[in-house]
Amino acid sequence: MSHYARYLDISQGVAYGGVSAKEQAIKIQKGIDILIATPGRLLELCENKSIDLKSVNTLVLDEADTMLDMGFLQDIEKIFPQISPKRQIMMFSATLNQNIKKLAKEFLNEPVVIEVSSQRSSVDIIEQQIIKVDEEKKLALLSFFIGSKNLQKVLVFTNTKANVDLITQTLNLDGLTALGIHGDIKQPARARALRKFKANEIRVLVATDIAARGIDIEELPHVINYDLPQSTSDYTHRIGRTGRAGNAGVAISLLCVKEYKQMEEIQKDLIINIPFTTMEGFDLTEREPRTKKVVNTKLSVKKGLKDKKPRPRTAPTATKPKKSKKTTKRDANRKFGKR
Missing domain, CATH: 3.40.50.300 (P-loop containing nucleotide triphosphate hydrolases)
Known part of the structure; x- marks a missing residue:
C-alpha cells in the first residue's frame, strides 16, 4: 500500500500478529486513512479500546474464501457490526463457497457479483x-x-x-x-x-x-x-x-x-x-495404479435382447426311433373324434 500511495496524501497503518500491538495502536491513534489488518489483531485492538471503527465507511475483505476456511468467520462477524451503518463492503475471493454466501446474505445489501476470470x-x-x-x-x-x-x-x-x-x-x-x-x-x-x-x-x-x-x-x-x-x-x-x-x-x-x-x-x-x-537417474520403482480395461459390449447384450441375425444351420443329427406305445384290446375298441 505504501508503494501505491507514495505520491498521494494518504496515510496508512497495519495491524497483524507476531509484533507489538502497542506500537501499532499508537500509530493508528495518531490518525490514518487506510488500515490493513488481520481479523485477529484488529478484533484485539477493538476489544482493548485501542481503535474505534464507527467512522469506517469502506471495508475490503481480501482472500475471503481463505480467511473463512482458516476459521476467521466468527472474528469477521464480530468486526462487521462495529463499522458505520452507511458503508460499502467489498469481498474478494477466488471461489464463491457457502461461507462467502452466508456472510454476504448477513451483511451485504443487494450485493453484485463481478467475475474477472475463470x-x-x-x-x-x-x-x-x-x-x-x-x-x-x-x-x-x-x-x-x-x-x-x-x-x-x-x-x-x-x-x-x-x-x-x-x-x-x-x-x-x-x-x-x-x-x-x-x-x-x-x-x-x-x-x-x-x-x-x-x-x-x-x-x-x-x-x-x-x-x-x-x-x-x-x-x-x-x-x-x-x-x-x-x-x-x-x-x-x-x-x-x-x-x-x-x-x-x-x-x-x-x-x-x-x-x-x-x-x-x-x-x-x-x-x-x-x-x-521423468528425469534421468530417478527411475520409477513405485507401482503405478491399475487402469480398468474398457470392454465394448453390444447394447443388445446389455439389455438382454436376442440376436436377430439367423444362426448358422447345423447338420441334422441321427435320432433314435421312438418306441411305439403298447396298446391293449380296450384301447383298440375306443373311438376318438366327433360323435
Whole structure:
C-alpha cells in the first residue's frame, strides 16, 4: 500500500500478529486513512479500546474464501457490526463457497457479483509440467533439478510445516540458498525471508499455502509443487504466482504415484492436459495404479435382447426311433373324434 500511495496524501497503518500491538495502536491513534489488518489483531485492538471503527465507511475483505476456511468467520462477524451503518463492503475471493454466501446474505445489501476470470483462463499463460518421481526421491530430485537447471528464483510449495523446514535445510546443505515461511515462523522472520527473496539474495523460498497467501512477486519465473495441493483452487493459487505482468512463467509439479488421481481431477477441472516426463537417474520403482480395461459390449447384450441375425444351420443329427406305445384290446375298441 505504501508503494501505491507514495505520491498521494494518504496515510496508512497495519495491524497483524507476531509484533507489538502497542506500537501499532499508537500509530493508528495518531490518525490514518487506510488500515490493513488481520481479523485477529484488529478484533484485539477493538476489544482493548485501542481503535474505534464507527467512522469506517469502506471495508475490503481480501482472500475471503481463505480467511473463512482458516476459521476467521466468527472474528469477521464480530468486526462487521462495529463499522458505520452507511458503508460499502467489498469481498474478494477466488471461489464463491457457502461461507462467502452466508456472510454476504448477513451483511451485504443487494450485493453484485463481478467475475474477472475463470480458473481455466488464469492458467492458460503458464507453462505447466509434471515430473514423475518416487516419493522417497522427491527431495533429491528437487535439489538436483534446481541446481542442474541453474534456476535463480524458485518458489517451492509444500503441504506441511515439517516439509518446509526439511526442504530448506537440505537445499542449503546442497549449496542452494533457501529460506522457509510457515505459520510457526514469526511475522518479522517471514517478512525478512520474502524481502530477501524479492531482492534475489536467496534463490529458493519454501512455503505452505497459508503462509504464501498475498505474496505478489512480479518477476517469478518458476513455481514448483513439491506436494500436490488438495484442491484445484489451491493449485491455481500456487501456479498463479508466476507468469505475472506479462512475464513468462513455468509451474512444475513433482508427482508420486499416490498423487496421480488428484492430478487427474485438477486437469479435468481446468480442462487441460499437462505433459509429463521423468528425469534421468530417478527411475520409477513405485507401482503405478491399475487402469480398468474398457470392454465394448453390444447394447443388445446389455439389455438382454436376442440376436436377430439367423444362426448358422447345423447338420441334422441321427435320432433314435421312438418306441411305439403298447396298446391293449380296450384301447383298440375306443373311438376318438366327433360323435
